[in-house]
Amino acid sequence: MTARHRGFTLIEILVVMSLLSIIMLAMSSSMRTMAQTEARVDERLQRIDEMRVTDNFLKKTLGRIDVVKSKNPNNPAGLGTLFVADANSMSWVGIMPARYGAGGRYFFHLALEETSSGKALVLRFAPWEMQTTFPEWAQAESHILAAGITDFLIETEGLPQEIQSIASDWPRGWHAGWSVKDAIPQRIRLTWADQKDHWPPLVIALMPTLQSQTASSGFVTGGAVH
Secondary structure (H helix, E strand, O other), X not given: OOOOOOOOOHHHHHHHHHHHHXXXXXXXXXXHHHHHHHHHHHHXXXXXXXXXXXXXXXXXXXXXXXXXXXXXXXXXXXXXXXXXXXXXXXXXXXXEOHHHOOOEXXXXXXXXXXXXXXXXXXXXXXXXXXXXXXXXXXXXXXEEEEEOEEEEEEEEEOOOOOHHHOOOOOOOOOEEOEXXXXXXXXXXXXXXXXOOOEOOOEEEEOEEOOOOOXXXXXXXXXXXXX
């Protein structure tokens, strides 16, 4: 008796094609999810690296600050320091890390600025010159430290050198900006947020350089008092 050979019916073929479609759809969805996850991980790593570089640079430039005495225009009563800070911007004299392609004493200005791609945390800088005021920041070199920043706040804290003779109007605790014109704060706290989330607060202790002459009646350049 001859064995009969039969092929697949139309219904069986349709069932197999449906199963294959479901499998392919599941595989495509899994691959898309993996690609999105990888993209999110890369974006997060890039954000963390941007945080690390920005924090490290600010620690280096603010951590070695020059207490330069000058006739500060914001202090008509007498001598002041080349250090100005409000809630959203800050100007100071510090040391540019040599590994960033420059070195030595510089004027610095940090603020949230509007750029062609939106708001960004911008650092402006200019080489130190023997002068008693800050340069025109619009003409200084600039570098975007972090893009897409939505909020930026500068807070300061510090005590006078002579704690026994502390003035009644001396700012106590953390507060926005710095209102004392003839001294610098001891610590600065920077907080900012981008379009995704808040960055961890950055607290920096201000350490005057050896060139600083806080008791001088003039301003300092190259370690000499003028």
